[in-house]
Amino acid sequence: MICKDMNSFIVMDIVREAVKYDDTIHFEIGQPDIPPSPRVKEAIKEAVDKNLFAYTESFGLKSLRELIAKEYKKNYAVSVEPERIILTPGTSGAFMIAYSIALKRGERLALSDPSYPCYKNFAHLLGVRPLFFPIGKENSYQLRVEDLKKESFSALQISSPANPTGNIYERENLKEIVEFCDKVGVSFISDELYHGLTYDKKADTALEFGENIFVINGFSKYYCMPGIRLGWIIVPKKHIRSAEIIAQNLFISAPTLGQYGALEAFDESYLFFVRDEFKKRRDFLYKELSDIFEIDAKPDGAFYLWADVSKYSNNSFKFSKELLKKIHVAVTPGVDFGSNKTDRYLRFAYTRDIAHLNEGVKRLKKLLLS
Amino acid sequence: MICKDMNSFIVMDIVREAVKYDDTIHFEIGQPDIPPSPRVKEAIKEAVDKNLFAYTESFGLKSLRELIAKEYKKNYAVSVEPERIILTPGTSGAFMIAYSIALKRGERLALSDPSYPCYKNFAHLLGVRPLFFPIGKENSYQLRVEDLKKESFSALQISSPANPTGNIYERENLKEIVEFCDKVGVSFISDELYHGLTYDKKADTALEFGENIFVINGFSKYYCMPGIRLGWIIVPKKHIRSAEIIAQNLFISAPTLGQYGALEAFDESYLFFVRDEFKKRRDFLYKELSDIFEIDAKPDGAFYLWADVSKYSNNSFKFSKELLKKIHVAVTPGVDFGSNKTDRYLRFAYTRDIAHLNEGVKRLKKLLLS
Numbered sequence: 001m002i003c004k005d006m007n008s009f010i011v012m013d014i015v016r017e018a019v020k021y022d023d024t025i026h027f028e029i030g031q032p033d034i035p036p037s038p039r040v041k042e043a044i045k046e047a048v049d050k051n052l053f054a055y056t057e058s059f060g061l062k063s064l065r066e067l068i069a070k071e072y073k074k075n076y077a078v079s080v081e082p083e084r085i086i087l088t089p090g091t092s093g094a095f096m097i098a099y100s101i102a103l104k105r106g107e108r109l110a111l112s113d114p115s116y117p118c119y120k121n122f123a124h125l126l127g128v129r130p131l132f133f134p135i136g137k138e139n140s141y142q143l144r145v146e147d148l149k150k151e152s153f154s155a156l157q158i159s160s161p162a163n164p165t166g167n168i169y170e171r172e173n174l175k176e177i178v179e180f181c182d183k184v185g186v187s188f189i190s191d192e193l194y195h196g197l198t199y200d201k202k203a204d205t206a207l208e209f210g211e212n213i214f215v216i217n218g219f220s221k222y223y224c225m226p227g228i229r230l231g232w233i234i235v236p237k238k239h240i241r242s243a244e245i246i247a248q249n250l251f252i253s254a255p256t257l258g259q260y261g262a263l264e265a266f267d268e269s270y271l272f273f274v275r276d277e278f279k280k281r282r283d284f285l286y287k288e289l290s291d292i293f294e295i296d297a298k299p300d301g302a303f304y305l306w307a308d309v310s311k312y313s314n315n316s317f318k319f320s321k322e323l324l325k326k327i328h329v330a331v332t333p334g335v336d337f338g339s340n341k342t343d344r345y346l347r348f349a350y351t352r353d354i355a356h357l358n359e360g361v362k363r364l365k366k367l368l369l370s
Numbered sequence: 371m372i373c374k375d376m377n378s379f380i381v382m383d384i385v386r387e388a389v390k391y392d393d394t395i396h397f398e399i400g401q402p403d404i405p406p407s408p409r410v411k412e413a414i415k416e417a418v419d420k421n422l423f424a425y426t427e428s429f430g431l432k433s434l435r436e437l438i439a440k441e442y443k444k445n446y447a448v449s450v451e452p453e454r455i456i457l458t459p460g461t462s463g464a465f466m467i468a469y470s471i472a473l474k475r476g477e478r479l480a481l482s483d484p485s486y487p488c489y490k491n492f493a494h495l496l497g498v499r500p501l502f503f504p505i506g507k508e509n510s511y512q513l514r515v516e517d518l519k520k521e522s523f524s525a526l527q528i529s530s531p532a533n534p535t536g537n538i539y540e541r542e543n544l545k546e547i548v549e550f551c552d553k554v555g556v557s558f559i560s561d562e563l564y565h566g567l568t569y570d571k572k573a574d575t576a577l578e579f580g581e582n583i584f585v586i587n588g589f590s591k592y593y594c595m596p597g598i599r600l601g602w603i604i605v606p607k608k609h610i611r612s613a614e615i616i617a618q619n620l621f622i623s624a625p626t627l628g629q630y631g632a633l634e635a636f637d638e639s640y641l642f643f644v645r646d647e648f649k650k651r652r653d654f655l656y657k658e659l660s661d662i663f664e665i666d667a668k669p670d671g672a673f674y675l676w677a678d679v680s681k682y683s684n685n686s687f688k689f690s691k692e693l694l695k696k697i698h699v700a701v702t703p704g705v706d707f708g709s710n711k712t713d714r715y716l717r718f719a720y721t722r723d724i725a726h727l728n729e730g731v732k733r734l735k736k737l738l739l740s
Contacts, residue, residue, distance in 0.1 A: 118619045
């Protein structure tokens with residue numbers, strides 16, 4: 001089986017168990033609970049009325065690609081030709097494009113540990129070997145050029161804000177990494193899916209520091225449209241043709257109704273409301289969980305909090321099962337995200353309202369602190 | 371590049387050129403021009419109103435999987451456990467699941483020549499080697515066990531009704547192939563995407579002849595929802611877990627709004643209207659094009675007609691470019707579908723109304739017969 005080295009998400013065991021209780025508190029869910037902008041909803045319904053059920057071009061609607069290019073100009077003062085932007089079915093399709101172009105079979109893809117578990121599984125599917133670099137408190141959960149220099153690999157993938165830590169790469173460090181990759185001929189892939197969901201400082205796009213890179217983003221998080229399955233990738237100019245061939249064959253085109261909806265997704269006042277809501281939750285949960293667990297770094301973005309639970313357990317999977325069984329609190333065990341000390345960590349998602357989070361905190365405090 | 375052996379669709383050159391003229395007649399487009407059932411449209415709009423924007427389970431909505439199982443019972447008298455059915459982003463996601471489970475890297479996947487060009491490109495992406503068996507007039511455009519026996523391979527993929535020929539496998543032959551594969555330990559993959567669009571005889575599902583096979587279908591053709599990007603795959607019971615791992619990692623879940631729409635897609639009276647419409651067009655175009663070209667076999671299903679144009683040209687790509695330039699008639703050159711005599715063939719899609727088809731026929735007759 002080509003898929004033999006791919007792993008399941010361990011959290012799925014938790015998810016399956018969590019739905020058995022009526023009063024489960026959900027810290028395990030990695031998608032927003034807020035709907036998209038009302039303008040997006042209207043646009044989708046209009047597209048239905050207009051019978052827009054055909055495939056779009058493989059690259060996606062030209063108007064949407066132009067709109068995305070404008071956003072890069074507005075938000076980061078970066079010029080991106082719409083020709084370099086390809087709409088994909090979720091960011092999943094974007095990773096297939098990036099890895100298929102950036103790597104040869106058998107080559108090594110550098111990833112941080114912990115990181116989003118699908119990265120390594122995409123690599124396994126394509127016959128690429130993941131190479132893990134540990135990140136933690138000691139390096140502010142960021143890869144550094146001095147570490148990267150110690151190994152050889154063909155592509156590097158980072159995410160900022162990161163899943164599972166919510167960490168944002170420092171501007172200077174990101175710049176150094178992009179420039180290092182360019183210099184040594186390593187393909188650089190930047191997952192920027194949580195951009196916009198940033199609370200104390202802005203995240204920089206890697207596009208500010210180089211053109212010969214792959215940047216991935218999408219409408220599932222900040223734009224609150226996960227089930228729409230719509231992402232995008234920006235590819236280096238020289239790879240546009242390869243990206244088109246992969247898109248044509250691998251998914252024909254991204255979902256059409258979602259693309260029409262996304263034309264209305266850059267609704268600034270709504271997006272600021274979304275950001276404010278997640279910021280409030282972040283502030284609340286960070287403060288409360290700090291009373292219970294060690295938190296190495298206040299999360300800067302995304303909607304995750306990476307908590308060191310080692311004063312209670314050194315087996316985070318077992319611990320998360322206990323929390324679910326005893327107090328009906330569902331949390332993702334760190335082991336889903338790698339093997340670097342991950343048995344000491346839990347990932348808390350703040351994708352429910354504060355009342356819900358508060359009930360979870362109360363149960364945790366009662367169990368662990370009293 | 372992992373994608374190095376993947377090819378573009380040659381027809382895209384035609385498509386790009388075709389949009390330059392206001393009066394182009396479109397025989398090149400492989401998707402229905404008819405919208406889905408009004409019930410589907412209502413269901414999507416209701417799902418938008420209900421804010422159903424979250425991911426579904428990776429396997430897709432349980433209710434939809436149960437409904438699909440019921441359709442197999444009703445249409446083919448075959449029992450399929452809903453647990454074996456996985457909703458995918460188009461059939462594209464389904465092929466990734468089937469090939470990733472059925473094959474090891476470097477193994478051979480048997481395909482017919484001509485066949486749908488994405489099959490071989492999925493194989494290239496995954497490092498699987500396509501092995502082509504010629505089909506043509508001499509074997510009624512169907513693979514036969516006697517031919518398959520001459521080579522060794524690990525998986526076999528067929529489609530019925532087929533793209534580009536519209537051919538349906540004879541029941542007895544399909545049964546023999548499925549049983550042969552089972553006996554020699556070859557994985558059998560059946561692309562049944564054009565089921566329902568059958569005009570003189572019904573297509574049989576391979577599930578009637580074995581359980582240890584992969585069956586792929588979707589909502590893009592008969593159900594008229596191509597841009598929704600929703601397919602399904604039925605996997606052997608022993609591979610359910612592997613399929614789940616691939617689905618989780620590769621696409622998280624199929625598009626949610628489309629899944630809610632699809633709950634209303636089995637709208638029999640509407641589907642019969644769709645079938646009747648395509649049958650009328652098939653009857654019209656088959657009769658008319660028979661005056662101009664050699665047609666080896668009357669198409670039984672799908673919405674394609676495979677015409678031997680060798681009395682006018684032995685370079686179908688050049689010929690299709692000429693037709694476009696001279697009379698603004700866009701047709702897909704046979705070479706997109708393989709190399710077995712494909713330079714002698716054009717594929718005509720009847721995905722526009724009869725008035726449109728008629729105008730194309732008139733222009734062709736004027737150019738070629740007068």
